[in-house]
Amino acid sequence: MRDEARPANGSPAIAAVPKIRLRGLTKRFGDKLVLDGIDLDVMARTSMVVIGGSGSGKSVLLKCILGLIEPDAGSIEIDGQDVLKLDREAREAVRNRIGMLFQNGALFDSLPVWENVAFGLLARHKASRAEARARAIEVLAQVGLAASVGDLWPAELSGGMQKRVALARAIAAQPDILFFDEPTTGLDPIMGAVIDGLIVDCVKRLGSTAVAITHDMASARRIGDRAAMIHKGRIIWEGPATALMDSGNPVVDQFTHGRREGPIQMELRR
Template sequence: MSDQPKIELRNVSKAFGSNHVLRDVSFSVTPGESMTVIGGSGSGKSVMLKCILGLMDVDGGQIFVDGADVCAMKQADRDDVRTKFGMLFQGGALFDSLPVWRNVTFALTSGRYRNSGEMRKVALDNLERVGLGEEVLELRPSELSGGMQKRVALARAIAPRPEIIFFDEPTTGLDPIRTDVINRLILELVRDLGITALTITHDMGSVEKISDRVAMLYDGRIIWSGPVGDLRRSGDVHVDQFVMGHADGPIA
């Protein structure tokens, strides 16, 4: 495995007026690793993710993908880097007007009708990886349960065989059983396909299931990071309060 980080943030800052959302955020993700960033609502997790994806420009600092500073790139070069990315959005973000097979292969066809027979085979291969079969190929997302929609969205994320997948609150809105199904799928896919994963979530059950390492974002800063096994003995009162879900503590 390469010593070069797959993703690295160095002193990344982002503000909206007087609201400093990210303050000198630094961390790295190694190839094939599953890294999770935790933090409460409004802690800056989503803004951080948008900066890595290039959807927002940083105010300061650098973001590297495979050693290349994406913040210093021209737009065309950034677009090339994005071909390495897959994304599982919080709400699934499936196209309800398209059947499942076209949703799964959307990135491969740029949304156009072409090679429909071949694309259906590609869709089925990826659906089978997440425990679904050909019976869902022609269904619309609205005909699926919430858990099945998440699995279709996961199949879409892996279809282009990305090097990196970003998971945005992957289990939000799911019951405990379906949450565990999605967590197991994420773990299996990352390991089987050798994908590097960066997840943002506040679901501690998911964190401890899918993570190799964890970092906590609080008040715009990374206040702790380490192996997931050390999470419950971090020695940081903010991390302890968040992990245990206690109302009393330094986090309001």
């Protein structure tokens, strides 16, 4: 049995409660079992990157935590509280603490940039329009965009600028949890590195806990403190993000190095 860490007075240390704790999370769509008993801890003020093949359940996992999909079984604890046991109002209060950067930005074409950024503040009546606009301009500056961008429409922005605006929207309400769904998809390598740098800066500035899903191994190593891989509906490996390319797990190594031959290919041939 592992010895407990003890403080100077000799009494047992109290283990920190994970910001997010998943236990036995299961989700099935018809005959397809997508999540098969997911167990995962994400500690406060850390960034967790989740990798896995297409259709492995990464997006379903995020949607379950967000409350967009109801799991069939298991628990989702945030700060030690199982959100699946909360009433609707309490669940909504938890969701309001979460910021989300969607894969393709998901900006509202019918709203100018500043209203996109301030959408959550306005929808929840947390600020007047003047206050919301001022906050939007402030947050746009944090992602490297000038105040004048606030008056543009999403269609007038490049892909990289749209990602920046989407990131600004995710952090505008100063959430303590941030989710990133394939943050560098559709970007060239340089702009991808820029977005990753902004993500790291924003997470540190807010002191937030972050969970990102990605296929981009360079991005995963840049933004993650820790990493986990989903395969066949389960977490098969977890460790430091710096170890992604040398995990010692043959499935993880094949995926991260993009090798044609390996255990994943053997399973697909059956």
